[in-house]
Amino acid sequence: MPILTKNRKREDTMKLRSIVIALGLAMAAGGAQAQSIDLTLSGGNPGGLWSLLGAGLDRAAKAENPDNVITYQATGGGFANIGLLATNRSDLGLVHDAEVKLALTGQEPFKAPVTNLQAIGYMYNWAPMHFFLKKSVADEYGIDSLDDLASSGAPLTIGINRSGNITGDVALFMLEAAGLDEATLEANGGSFVRAGANEQGDLMQDGRITMATNGIFIGHSSFRAIDENTDVVLLEIPEDVIAATNEQFGTSSYTIPAGSYSKQTGDIDTMALGAMVVATDAMDEAVAETLARSVLEHIDEIRGVHGAMKQLSPELMVSQTVLPFHPGAAKVYKEAGLIE
Structure with missing residues (x-):
C-alpha cells in the first residue's frame, strides 16, 4: 500500500478518535449540567406564607435547572419539621429560629438535643x-x-x-x-x-x-x-x-x-421571629450547593411570592446565627463574598 494512503488512514483514524473523545467530553459535561435535585420541603399549613415560600423555592430551583423539583409537604409547622429532620424523614424544613434554639438545647417539646441540623438560608426575620x-x-x-x-x-x-x-x-x-x-x-x-x-x-x-x-x-x-x-x-x-x-x-x-x-x-x-430553610448533615454537599445557588441567583422568585418577602436579600439569607451553614451552602456564600 502506498505510504501516502497509509498516512491518510492514520490521520483519519486519529481524527475519528478525537471526535469520539470530544463527543464523550461533551456528553459528560452535558450530564453534569443536567444533574438535578429532587427534594421534599416540610412547611406549614396549606395556603399560608410557608406554602408560598415552598412554591418560590421550587420556582427558583427550576430557574436554575428545569428538571429540579422541590415538593412542598404541609405539616404542623416548625416543631413538626424539626422532628422530621431529626429522624431524616424530610430533606428540608422551614423552621423558626426560636424553634431551632429550643431543639439545640433539648427544651420542650424536644426530649433531647437535636444535633443534625444545618442551615441553607434565612428567609425572613421580620x-x-x-x-x-x-x-x-x-x-x-x-x-x-x-x-x-x-x-x-x-x-x-x-x-x-x-x-x-x-x-x-x-x-x-x-x-x-x-x-x-x-x-x-x-x-x-x-x-x-x-x-x-x-x-x-x-x-x-x-x-x-x-x-x-x-x-x-x-x-x-x-x-x-x-x-x-x-x-x-x-x-x-x-x-x-x-x-x-x-x-x-x-x-x-x-x-x-x-x-x-x-x-x-x-x-x-419588640422582638421578631425569623424563619429559615434547614437541611441535615446527611444532605450531599453538591445537592446543598445546587439548592443554595438556585436561591441566591434566582432570589426574585422568592421575593415575588408575597409583598412582605420583598425585603429578602442575599445579606439577609446569611444573617442567621443559630445554626452552622451546610458546607455546600457555605461554599456558595463564600464564593459570593457573603461570608468568610
Missing part, C-alpha cells in the same frame, strides 16, 4: 411580636406597657396561639418576664385562651378576649382585622423583656414603626 389590648381596658386600668398588666389587677382574657405554635410559647415567656404568669392572671380573674391568628381577631370583635398576641408580619390580615374592627392599642414592651426573650429564643430586636396601626402614635420596640 415577624414581630404584637400585643393588642382593648383601649377601654387600657384606659380603665392605666395600662400602656406589658409590665403594667400584672399590677393593674385587670381581669384579662388573653389570646395565645395554639399549642405547638412557637409564637404562643414566646408570648407566654414575654408575659411572664413582665410579671404576668398564669397564676397571677387567674388571681386577677383572667385566663389564657388558645386560638390561632385569624380566630383571635374574631374573638376580639365578639368580646370573648380583651387582648390578642401573635408574631406575624406588620399589617398581616389578622392584625388588620383587629385594628379595623376593634378599638385597640398596641402595648409597649420593656427592654429587659425583649433582651431576655432574644437570649432565650435566639430572636432579634425589632421596631414596629409609628403609624403601622390606626392608634399607634409612636414606635414600639
Whole structure:
C-alpha cells in the first residue's frame, strides 16, 4: 500500500478518535449540567406564607435547572419539621429560629438535643411580636406597657396561639418576664385562651378576649382585622423583656414603626421571629450547593411570592446565627463574598 494512503488512514483514524473523545467530553459535561435535585420541603399549613415560600423555592430551583423539583409537604409547622429532620424523614424544613434554639438545647417539646441540623438560608426575620389590648381596658386600668398588666389587677382574657405554635410559647415567656404568669392572671380573674391568628381577631370583635398576641408580619390580615374592627392599642414592651426573650429564643430586636396601626402614635420596640430553610448533615454537599445557588441567583422568585418577602436579600439569607451553614451552602456564600 502506498505510504501516502497509509498516512491518510492514520490521520483519519486519529481524527475519528478525537471526535469520539470530544463527543464523550461533551456528553459528560452535558450530564453534569443536567444533574438535578429532587427534594421534599416540610412547611406549614396549606395556603399560608410557608406554602408560598415552598412554591418560590421550587420556582427558583427550576430557574436554575428545569428538571429540579422541590415538593412542598404541609405539616404542623416548625416543631413538626424539626422532628422530621431529626429522624431524616424530610430533606428540608422551614423552621423558626426560636424553634431551632429550643431543639439545640433539648427544651420542650424536644426530649433531647437535636444535633443534625444545618442551615441553607434565612428567609425572613421580620415577624414581630404584637400585643393588642382593648383601649377601654387600657384606659380603665392605666395600662400602656406589658409590665403594667400584672399590677393593674385587670381581669384579662388573653389570646395565645395554639399549642405547638412557637409564637404562643414566646408570648407566654414575654408575659411572664413582665410579671404576668398564669397564676397571677387567674388571681386577677383572667385566663389564657388558645386560638390561632385569624380566630383571635374574631374573638376580639365578639368580646370573648380583651387582648390578642401573635408574631406575624406588620399589617398581616389578622392584625388588620383587629385594628379595623376593634378599638385597640398596641402595648409597649420593656427592654429587659425583649433582651431576655432574644437570649432565650435566639430572636432579634425589632421596631414596629409609628403609624403601622390606626392608634399607634409612636414606635414600639419588640422582638421578631425569623424563619429559615434547614437541611441535615446527611444532605450531599453538591445537592446543598445546587439548592443554595438556585436561591441566591434566582432570589426574585422568592421575593415575588408575597409583598412582605420583598425585603429578602442575599445579606439577609446569611444573617442567621443559630445554626452552622451546610458546607455546600457555605461554599456558595463564600464564593459570593457573603461570608468568610
